Structure formats: structure tokens, C-alpha cells
Amino acid sequence: xxxxxxxxxxxxxxxxxxxxxxxxxxxxxxxxxxxxxxxxxxxxxxxxxxxxxxxxxxxxxxxxxxxxxxxxxxxxxxxxxxxxxxxxxxxxxxxxxxxxxxxxxxxxxxxxxxxxxxxxxxxxxxxxxxxxxxxxxxxxxxxxxxx
Ligand SMILES: Cc1cc2nc3c(=O)[nH]c(=O)nc-3n(C[C@H](O)[C@H](O)[C@H](O)COP(=O)(O)O)c2cc1C
Numbered sequence: 001x002x003x004x005x006x007x008x009x010x011x012x013x014x015x016x017x018x019x020x021x022x023x024x025x026x027x028x029x030x031x032x033x034x035x036x037x038x039x040x041x042x043x044x045x046x047x048x049x050x051x052x053x054x055x056x057x058x059x060x061x062x063x064x065x066x067x068x069x070x071x072x073x074x075x076x077x078x079x080x081x082x083x084x085x086x087x088x089x090x091x092x093x094x095x096x097x098x099x100x101x102x103x104x105x106x107x108x109x110x111x112x113x114x115x116x117x118x119x120x121x122x123x124x125x126x127x128x129x130x131x132x133x134x135x136x137x138x139x140x141x142x143x144x145x146x147x
Contacts, residue, residue, distance in 0.1 A: 016051035018042045021083045028104045029134035037102040037133035044143045045100075058082045077109035084118055093121030099128040100146075102136060 022036030030037075039055070046053050058080075079087075097119055099112050107130040116124045129146045131139045 016049055017054055018045050018051050019054045019056065019083075019087070021056045021080050027133065037131075037136045040136040041100060041102060041131055041139065041143060044140050045147060048144055048147055056082050056086045077106050079111055079114055079118075084114075087115070087118045088120075090119070091121060092119040095119075095122050097122040097124045099124065100143075101128070101130045102133040103130055104133050 020038050020042045022038035022042070024034055024036050024039075025032060027033050027037065042053055042055075045051055097115060099108070099115050101108050101111055103109065108128050112124065112126075112128045116122070127146070129142070131142065
């Protein structure tokens with residue numbers, strides 16, 4: 001899940017930043033991966049818009065094994081705790097935020113409303129997009145249309 005600011009028309013004048021969390025290793029639908037699904041989407045947005053990337057990393061990281069990882073009571077329909085901890089520290093006053101998620105069935109979950117609560121001062125747009133994690137490699141067109 002991640003965020004970035006700015007609209008297509010204004011990319012040339014405004015600086016955009018993709019803030020995201022993404023986990024490699026064993027994945028729900030695509031086996032072991034060296035790059036997380038959300039990172040694939042974040043890089044599409046960078047390639048299309050020239051935005052900078054800001055990857056949030058946990059202090060301890062998750063287990064490579066999916067079942068062990070699922071033992072952590074985070075993610076389920078909401079943002080990983082790493083995202084929340086980082087976003088709460090930032091001041092979004094005057095910033096426009098657009099939300100995208102990768103998922104395996106929950107879609108956006110409650111992430112857009114969570115972002116509104118956590119990102120202090122942000123103008124969160126209502127056009128969030130959800131991409132299925134197992135199909136990120138064919139999702140560049142969708143992202144191009146969205147941004
Ligand atoms: C601990 C954990 C919990 C998850 N919970 C959900 C969930 O509630 N709903 C859902 O649609 N997908 C869930 N997923 C699947 C991920 O959202 C999906 O694989 C996503 O693309 C992972 O992004 P990443 O590879 O960038 O980390 C979960 C994955 C993990 C590891």
C-alpha cells in the first residue's frame with residue numbers, strides 16, 4: 001500500500017513522492033518473489049510520473065515464510081503497522097494524497113479511511129485504486145490510466 005501526491009496535469013510543476021511498504025519472500029499467490037507486489041506498482045508510478053520513491057522498512061522485518069508472517073495480527077484489511085508508524089510522523093499539510101493498494105481479495109479494505117485519519121493535514125482524493133497482487137506484472141496500463 002502506498003501514497004503519492006499530485007495530479008497528472010501538475011506533475012511537471014509539483015514534486016510527487018510514492019510512500020510505500022512492500023514485502024518480498026513468500027507471497028500469497030505468486031510463490032517466492034524477490035520484489036514485493038506493491039513495490040512493482042510503486043516503480044510503475046515512478047516510471048510514469050518521475051516521482052521519488054520512499055520505501056518504509058520495519059526495524060525487524062517479517063519472516064520470509066508466509067504462514068509465520070500471517071501470525072502477525074497486522075495487514076488484515078488495514079495498513080501494515082510500519083506504514084501507520086511512519087505516516088503518523090509526517091506533516092501532510094498542503095499535500096494531496098492518492099491511495100493505491102495491492103491485495104488478494106480485500107480491495108482497498110478500509111485503507112482510504114485509515115489514511116485520512118493517519119495523514120494529518122492531507123487532502124486525500126477519492127479515486128483510490130486496488131490492484132490484485134498476483135497480477136501486478138500486467139497492471140502497468142491500469143496504473144497509467146489512473147495517474
Ligand atoms: C500478513 C498478511 C496479511 C494479509 N492480509 C490480507 C487481507 O486481509 N486481504 C487481502 O486481500 N490480502 C491480504 N494479504 C495479501 C497481500 O495484501 C498481497 O499479497 C499484497 O500484494 C502484498 O503486497 P507486497 O508484496 O507489496 O508486500 C496479506 C498478506 C500478508 C503477508
